[in-house]
Every structure is written in C-alpha cells, then in structure tokens.
Amino acid sequence: MFFGGDLPRFVPRSTPGGEVQYTLGRRASIKDAIEALGVPHTEIGSLTLNGQWTGFEALLRPGDRVLVLPPLPPVDVSAASVLHPVPAAGLRFLVDVNVAKLARMLRMLGFDALDDPDADDGALAARAAVEQRVVLSKDGGLLKRRSVVWARYLRADHPGEQLREVVRFFGLSRYSTPFSRCLRCNEPLVPVAKADIVHRLLPKTKRYYQDFSRCPRCDRLYWRGSHHAHMQRWLQELCEEPCFGARGRLFSGSTTFSGNSAIAAKTR
Template identity: 40%
Template sequence: MPETPETRKTRETREISVSFAPELRPLAAAPERRARVDGISTLGHVVESLGVPLTEVGRLEADGHEVPVTHVPSPGESVRVAAVTRPQRVPGAPLRFLLDVHLGRLARWLRLLGVDAAYFNADIGDAALAARSAAERRVLLSRDRGLLRRRELWAGAYVYSDRATEQLRDVLGRFAPPLAPWTRCTACNGRLRPVEKETVVARLEHGTRRTYDVFARCAECGQVYWRGAHHARLAGIVDEAMRDFGGAGGET
C-alpha cells in the first residue's frame, strides 16, 4: 500500500534525524540518517544501531545541546554525532593495546616502535578479547564493529583501513603513544635487552656470527635480534613514525 501524507507524517513524528561527522561516515554509510525512537532506547543505542560503535563517538548534541549517550531521544530531535577528539587520551592506566587476530602486522609494527601491543595469533573469541581488555586495561583495536560494541570492553577503537601502513598512522595519530623504537620483541611483545655476542653465539648461523657484533635478546621469549637483511625496511618504518609522531618520546 502506498504511503499517504498522513502515514508519512505519523512515521516522521516517531523519528529523529541523525547527522554524522565526516570521519564517521564510512561507518554510518550516509552523512544523515533517520531513526525511529521508542521513548526507551538511549541515544547511544540508536547511534550503534546505525553502524557506529560508541568507541568512535565524541560529542553528542540533540537540538544544539550536548547530551550523554544515556540520553533518551524524543521524536523530532535533531542529533549531531562528532568523532572522538584526536589525540584521544585514555585515562586511568598506562596506554596499552590489544589487537584482534586480523591485525598481526600492525601489532608487530607497534612493537617495533616500542608500543605495548598484546596480540594472539589465533581467534580466541570476542568474549575472551573483551575480557582481557577489561582485565588488563588495554585499548582493543579491531575492524570488527560487533566486537567493539561489547559492554565489558575497557576501551576500544575501530581501525578504519585494511592496509597496515595506514593502520599504523591511524593508531599513532589517534592515541599519540610514546615511542621507543627497538625496545620490544616483535614476536611476543617482551622487552629487549642488549647482550654480549658470546652469550648468544651458539644460536647464530655462521654468516651471522661472522658479520654482526651487536645483539639484543627478548627477556620473555629469548628471541635474539641483530641488524640483519630486513633492517633497512624496518628502519624506514621507524624513521617515518618518529618523524611524524615521535614528539611524545620516552618509554612505554
């Protein structure tokens, strides 16, 4: 049955208009949306139902006034949804991250820069990831919007790109973590410590023993590091990150 002017008016009186900041439009699918309200659901619930996790939401306004995510919208309200302010400060704990199974390269590159980045090379499930985020107060990084909607999360952030180079710039620009390159194990996230060549020589191949003299070892897993064939590529990643985001400096 075609919609009549009367039924259209009735429908519109039960809706609110929601406009999203440009940064959020890849998630919201449209800059402006209309949403039905029931007098019970919070504005946070409405925003998430339109595709935007609350981890990505900054200031909320209803009819020009700032409101909390717990605000229950009334029919006819005009809502504006801003993105989180960058750099985003995460209060209450040292800045640490937890990455889901699809972000392995990003985890390694964060560790390369000395950023505390926990990662499982297996799918341990959304519930376990959310629980670890809460238990260890880690910011969960993910491209899974459903995972970021879990209420037990301590903090989270959506990773917008599927390219590791862009992901790294996104995270560094959003959170501005202190950078300390070459201080973490890219395999397990443990701390690296300088070691004498003699203490690791038995673990080295002949060419490495002959060519290199400076070594470090992970205090957690024992992995040995030196400036090998891949160093130039990794140094390029480090140099770019330090040039563009290294202002914070210091240890993590």
Template identity: 35%
Template sequence: MENSATFRFYEELNDFLPREKRKITFEYLFNGGPSIKDAIEANGIPHVEVDLILVNGRSVGFDYTLKGGDCVSVYPIFEFLDITSVCLLRESPLREMKFILDTHLGKLAKYLRLTGFDTIYRNDYEDKEIIRISLAEHRVILTRDIGMLKVKSVIYGYFVRSQIPREQILELLKHFDLYRLIKPFSRCIKCNGKLTEVEKEEIVDQLEPLTKKYFNRFFRCTGCQSIFWEGSHLNRMKELISEIEKRKESKNQGIG
C-alpha cells in the same frame, strides 16, 4: 507512534555512514524510547568510537532515552584532549596506550611492537577472550570486526580502516596521535616483552657462526629470552620509521 530526532556525526565517525548522511544533519526515525547508544549503533557507529554525545547542547551518557525532537551531536575519541568535565560515557579517558588485536591483524601487531607499543596478539584468541583482556588490562581493541566493537561491555576499541599493514600502523599513529610515544626496537616482536641491550660475550654461545662474525650489537627479550641483532630487517624498519617521521612533520605543518 513514530518519532524523529536529528543526528550529526563528526570527523571519522562518518566513515561508518552511507555517503548521503556524511557530514550533514539528518533525520532519524524511531519507535518507542530507545537509548541513545542503541540509536547511534543503529546508524552503524560502534559505541567505542564515540567520546562525547550532546543532546540539545547538553552532554549525556549512553543510557539517555531518545525523545522526539532531540537534536543529537556525536563526536569521536579525544585521546589527548581532556574532556573529563563534560564526558559522561567513561569513568576516565585512556592515557596509557596499550592494545590487543584480533586474529586478523598479526602483521599490524608486529609493526606496533617494532615501534614500541605494548601489544597483545594471538592467532587463536576468541572475541570473548579479547574483550575480557581489554577490560582487565585497559587495552584498546583493534579489529576489522565492527560487530565486536558493538558488544555492550566493550569500553575502548577502534575499527582499523585500512587492510594494508603498513598503512594500518600509519593510520593508528595519526588517529591516536602517538608520534611522540614511538620507541623503535624496544619490544620483542615475538612475545611483546621488553628488549634490553646485552653484551656479545654474554650470549656468544647462542649465536650462529656468521652472526657471531658480522654483528656486534645485540638485544635480549626479558620475556622469552630471544636474541635480536641489527640484521637485514633493520633497514626496512628504518625506512618505516623515516616515513612515520615524514607523516609527523606533515601533520605538524598542517599538510595532508
């Protein structure tokens, strides 16, 4: 016997819906008694992007069995709004933002590390390994593969909308409200290790003649021991940080 329920998805969850279903209440037809998680994903929404489900005004978990006549409201992640008392989907909200990226987001990984975020990336990771590390280390999976975000065991994840790396980092900063956590040039873009300032005299024997001549401020990675200095890429990154700050100001003023 076919039953029906009404669904309403809020904010960026509408990105996954066809235009005719965005930002409205619509009817959902189903047979049997599917879980609310299965019904949500049948509508194209990865469960990891959902933080709160209300059925007939009551908060429910992913295992709730959908019934005919139910009125369902689905809300996106509230990373910096504590909804612990009403959210039944996860044991606790994620507070420390750490990431692991799929193989298609290498340039985004560099941007995240340059802005100071703990970011794991390798171009040979398989989906199963990404999911395993995410669960073990409580990392948010960033991906352009919706299918990976629908894997049942995945808890934290986000579908990156933009395909342009520079826009992707701005998208993430806005979505997760990360502006106050930015620490430029504090992580190694090669291995994700932390950078510490080092005296020139300590590493002078590792420098090329022109680097030794024209630069005086140096940083060393505590992981791979790579040496960094304020080279030609610095101005480009300062431009990005400046753009980030402008976006932050616009957000605070309610612009855009």
C-alpha cells in the same frame, strides 16, 4: 541525529550531510540509538543532546536533536573525558585477527600490542576490559560490545596504511621506543652482555656486532643486523616524522640499549 566527520560511513541510511531520523520504539539511550544506526560507540568522540554536552547513557525523547562527532586526533586514552570519565591506565593494544599484521608492526615501534587469533569476540572484549586495552579491529560488532571501551575501527585496508592510521590517530610518534620489544611475543627486551651469549652467535655476527638484547620470555636474541637500516627507513616513511619519542633514539646511531635495541633476530 547528525553524524559528523567520517561517521556517516557507518550509517547507510543517512543523508550525504550525515543526518538521519531515528524512530523511538522503546526506552533508548543515545548509545542504543547510535549503535542501532550502525556506529560503534568506540568511534565517538563527543555527543550533544539539544546543544548540551552529554554522555552515552542519556535517554532520548521524541524531538531530541543529537550531534555525534568522531574523536579529534591525537586521542589520549589516558585523559578523562565526558564519554570516558575513567581514563585508561596506559596505552596498550589488543589487535583483532582481521588486522593481525598491526600487532608485529606496533611491537616494532615499541608498543605493547597483544593478539589472540584463537579468541572469539567475547573473549577479546573481556580481555580488553580487564587489561584496559585499546582494541584495533575492522569488526564493528566487536566494537559495539559494552565491555570494549577504547578502540579504533581501522578505516585503511593495507597493513602499512593501517599502521599510519593508528600512529596518527593516537599520536604514537611521541611515545614510540622502536626495537625495544620482542616481535614474536610482545615482551620488552632486556640488554644482555655479549660475553653471556657469544656461544649462540654465528661467526659473522660475533665479529661485527657488539650490542645485544634478549627476550626474557622466548630467549630470542636481537641486534642491529642487516635489516635494521631498511626497517628504519620503512618506519620513517610510515610515520612521516621521526618515529621516536623522548625515550627512543632510533635514528641517532646510538649503540646503547636505551629503547633502541637491535632488530635482526635469531633463535639459538
């Protein structure tokens, strides 16, 4: 078997060129063999068996030659492929506890990013399957579970680098709608008239800010506070290109709530 790209990192006994011999001890599919060698199936973008494109379930015979390649970014989980004939309904994330800070940062960019720190691997995998979520993790064992279909094993260790990795891998810059989602509970924010919440504002907030949005779940209020410009710069540096898609206008200075609402948050 030959592992391309950075996949040899998962295969301790491969040669520097990514080659490894796999001894067939029983009836084994390509997926079985690849995962026995250490590579979670979620990290694979394409497979060939003796030079022909194939899927995970093809059975191996002695002498077969398998080429295993990682996905080519940007990865579109909503597109069908040989390995994923049934695409995901949309781009939604499930963030494992070992990369927990990604959840809040992805929400900052407007993405649906759930986390569930109390769930075990089985519960996380089941939820990912039912809700068709992309799992983000540094747990190879979790990503080898059959019910986990889409995932990224994070190569980076630092949270900021992990976000950059996810943005690049899934091409998120095109789709982000920064500051449109509650950072605490992942709900999309809704615009709210200042007159309806003015009694909850501190005097300076009442005086200087006009546009507000609210989380329908936790009732937290958001507006363009003093942290807003700082966070814009941080996101811009992180993405290395404008962190907004067709629906977002993060750096436009717009004061509407069309996907670019305020970020400084206060509870009642």
